[in-house]
Amino acid sequence: MGTLKIPRSPRYRKRIGAFGAFDSRRDKSVLRFDVSPLCYNFDMSAGALRDGYGVEKSNVVPETLSRYWVYRFYSESEQSYVEQYVFQMKNGLLRYYSVKEDRYVYISGKQYPQFDVINYKLDSKDILLMSGDGTNLFTWDGARLHEYHDSPKISSMALHYERLFVTSREEPTRVYFSDDLDPTNWTIGADGAGFIELLDERGYLNKVVSFGSYLYIFRDHGISRVTAFGDQREFAVVNLFATAGRIYPSSICTCGSVIMFSASDGLYAFDGYECKRILRNLDGLIKADDDCACAFFDGRYYLACKADFGDGKTIGCETAEYKTNCLAVIDPMSGECSVSRGLNIEFLNACSYGGSDYLMCCDGGKGGIVTKCGARLGVPLPKHWESAPSDMSAPEKNKIVRELCVESDKPCDITVFSSQKIKTETVRGGSRRLRFNIVGRSFRIAADTSAVGCRIGPPTVIYSVC
Numbered sequence: 001m002g003t004l005k006i007p008r009s010p011r012y013r014k015r016i017g018a019f020g021a022f023d024s025r026r027d028k029s030v031l032r033f034d035v036s037p038l039c040y041n042f043d044m045s046a047g048a049l050r051d052g053y054g055v056e057k058s059n060v061v062p063e064t065l066s067r068y069w070v071y072r073f074y075s076e077s078e079q080s081y082v083e084q085y086v087f088q089m090k091n092g093l094l095r096y097y098s099v100k101e102d103r104y105v106y107i108s109g110k111q112y113p114q115f116d117v118i119n120y121k122l123d124s125k126d127i128l129l130m131s132g133d134g135t136n137l138f139t140w141d142g143a144r145l146h147e148y149h150d151s152p153k154i155s156s157m158a159l160h161y162e163r164l165f166v167t168s169r170e171e172p173t174r175v176y177f178s179d180d181l182d183p184t185n186w187t188i189g190a191d192g193a194g195f196i197e198l199l200d201e202r203g204y205l206n207k208v209v210s211f212g213s214y215l216y217i218f219r220d221h222g223i224s225r226v227t228a229f230g231d232q233r234e235f236a237v238v239n240l241f242a243t244a245g246r247i248y249p250s251s252i253c254t255c256g257s258v259i260m261f262s263a264s265d266g267l268y269a270f271d272g273y274e275c276k277r278i279l280r281n282l283d284g285l286i287k288a289d290d291d292c293a294c295a296f297f298d299g300r301y302y303l304a305c306k307a308d309f310g311d312g313k314t315i316g317c318e319t320a321e322y323k324t325n326c327l328a329v330i331d332p333m334s335g336e337c338s339v340s341r342g343l344n345i346e347f348l349n350a351c352s353y354g355g356s357d358y359l360m361c362c363d364g365g366k367g368g369i370v371t372k373c374g375a376r377l378g379v380p381l382p383k384h385w386e387s388a389p390s391d392m393s394a395p396e397k398n399k400i401v402r403e404l405c406v407e408s409d410k411p412c413d414i415t416v417f418s419s420q421k422i423k424t425e426t427v428r429g430g431s432r433r434l435r436f437n438i439v440g441r442s443f444r445i446a447a448d449t450s451a452v453g454c455r456i457g458p459p460t461v462i463y464s465v466c
Contacts, residue, residue, distance in 0.1 A: 009464040011402060014392060016458040018047030019385060022339055024284035031388035034458075038311060040341035041383040043372060049385055049447060049456040051374030053329050053340045058369045060353055061360055062097075062104070065367040066090045068360045069117040070351045073126035073142055083353055084142065086128065088115055090365050094145070108145050114347075118159055120183065129183060131157055134169055139184060151186045152176045156249065159183065160210040161229055167217075172204035173197055175217055180230065194232055198224060202242055207249040211259055212272055218252055218261070221245070223270065241275045250292040251303060255332050260301045262288040267303075269332060279330065279337060285309070291323040295348035297359040301330045302370065304345035304361075316342020316376050317364055327370070342381050345370075374452045383454065386446035389417075398466040401438045405460040407431045410451035414459070417444045439466070 019042075020034035028037045041052040061068060065087040075082040086096040092111030095104050113132030120129050122139070130138040130145075137151035152168040159165075164183030166176050176195045179185035186193045198205060203220025210216075215226040222242040228235045245265030252261040259270040267286070269278045288305040295302045307326035309315075318325050322344040329338045344364040351360050359370040368377055375381055392399050401416055408427045415424040418440025425434040443463075447456050 009400075009466070011462055011464050012392070013460055013462055014390070015460040016387070018458055019044045019049050019456075021281065022285075022337065023281040025281050028388050033387055033390040035388050036385050037388055038309065039385045040309065040315070040339050041374060041381045042385050043338045044385075045336055045338065047458065049383070049454065051372050051452060051454060052338055052381075052383065053327055053370055054373040054375045054381055055343060055345070055361055055363045055368040055377055056371055056373045056375065057377060058358065058360075058367075060085060060358075061367040061369055062087060063366050063368070064089055066362050066365065067114060067347050068349055068351065068362075068367060069128070070353050071096070071126075071128050071140070071142070072119065085351075085353055086117070086140070087367075088112070094140075107140060116157065118157065118164075120159065122182070122184065129157070129159075129164065131166075137164075137166075137184065137186075148184050148186065151178075151184075156207040158208040158210045158215065160208075160215045163228065165208045165210075165215055165226075165228075167205045167208055171195075172206075173199055175205055175208060175226070177228070177232070180232075190233070196226065196235065196237060198237065200239065202239065206247070207252050209252060209254060209259060211254055214272065216259070216270075216272075218247055218249060220247065222247075223275070225272075240273070241270070243275075248288055248290055248292050250290060251288060251294050251305070253294040253296050253301060253303075255296040255301045256299070258332055260294070260296075260303075260330070260332060262286065262292060262303060262305065264288075267330075279335060282328065282337065282339075285339070286326065286328065291346075293324065293345050293348045293361075295350050295359060297348075297350040297370075298357075299331065299333075301332055302348055302359065303328045303330065304343065304348060307339075307341070309341060315382055316379075317344035318342060322364070340381070343376060374454065380450045380452050382448065382450050384446065384448050387444045389442045389444045391442045392463060392465075394465055395441065398439055398441055399443070399463050400466060401436050401440075401443055401461060401463045403462040404434045404436065404445065405431070405462070406434060407457040408449075408455065410449060410454040410456075412447055412449035412451065412454065412456055415446040415448070417446070418442070 016034045022039045042049045043052045067088040071084045094107035115132045118129040128140040131154040137148045153170045154166045155169045157166040162181045164178040174195045174197045179192045202222030207218040217224045225238045245263040247263045285307050293304040304324040327340040327343050347362040349360045416436045418438045
């Protein structure tokens with residue numbers, strides 16, 4: 001009697017070599033299998049899926065603040081430099097932490113708009129130059145807050161060759177500058193303070209940035225460059241860049257050799273001469289507006305903004321009202337980008353305090369620091385990565401996804417989508433072979449977890465052709 005032989009379909013393996021880049025602009029059908037059309041709260045820079053950027057509490061960042069700076073000054077009593085962290089509370093009050101008294105001290109009992117701060121040495125004394133949107137200039141010397149009523153109403157400010165340059169909402173076509181070597185003197189004169197007026201199609205003047213040897217004025221629809229070394233009679237202005245999109249001032253940040261910013265038509269990098277559109281793969285995701293926050297820290301550009309993930313879910317801050325819901329962390333040199341979702345970050349500032357560097361933030365009215373913690377103030381953030389669909393190079397044939405080989409340090413869910421079925425298997429940890437046996441012509445896979453400290457390696461798909 002003969003032996004009945006059952007034919008067995010050959011099995012093939014397709015391995016995702018590394019979890020790849022995020023691309024929300026191009027259609028899913030043209031993306032590689034390892035490129036993700038939707039990914040958040042994972043960091044993929046090393047090829048595996050690890051904790052993305054989140055916000056955690058810190059002993060040196062009070063939870064009740066909205067803005068935070070470090071004031072470094074020379075103390076005669078200590079005969080050394082002393083660091084003092086100064087912060088603004090949600091109600092607009094200004095406070096600082098006194099190391100000597102080990103307590104918080106009010107700088108002023110008055111409520112102010114959200115302040116910006118610059119460290120400066122005036123008359124051999126270390127001070128803070130402070131201003132809020134629509135306020136006069138203030139200085140803080142560690143003991144007294146002084147207001148300069150003859151200064152413009154400031155919307156942004158920058159120090160450039162010992163002059164303070166500012167823009168003003170009251171006169172949006174002018175950039176004002178202080179007296180040389182004295183940013184508190186605003187008396188207009190041939191050898192004192194003054195202003196430059198710009199009237200052209202680039203629109204209002206919104207932010208000033210000192211970069212290299214020049215001062216750059218960011219406007220509604222363009223950038224102008226000011227040559228301003230010493231004598232104001234030798235100041236010169238050149239218009240460099242114009243765009244139909246609107247530039248968002250709160251996204252502008254000096255990042256090493258470039259200035260990064262967001263506009264209504266996408267992200268840009270400006271090197272002082274040319275503006276280039278970058279990271280077009282995020283065009284379908286970022287929906288930035290004037291409620292941005294940004295900083296340059298550890299060689300990366302951090303941009304908190306609004307984003308449309310388009311999946312109908314609510315993650316973290318999205319369950320209530322929010323100003324931002326996305327934190328994009330971009331390496332200006334390599335173009336690598338990590339996207340976190342569910343963080344309502346309204347302020348970012350890179351600080352050094354007590355010998356440590358950290359990125360301070362305010363998330364939903366609570367102070368903390370940005371780290372790769374995969375959580376929001378102690379609450380783990382849901383993390384998601386999904387692949388683009390793949391037909392396994394045989395679009396006309398049905399395939400069966402038999403198994404997925406997955407390695408994970410933490411529990412996670414692996415889902416396989418086909419044109420006919422969806423199936424999810426849970427990995428408890430370690431190396432696993434997950435059986436799916438799903439039929440279809442094209443497939444995509446997804447990984448989900450809320451575990452902190454995760455590491456998910458690139459999977460291998462085992463399939464056969466029908």
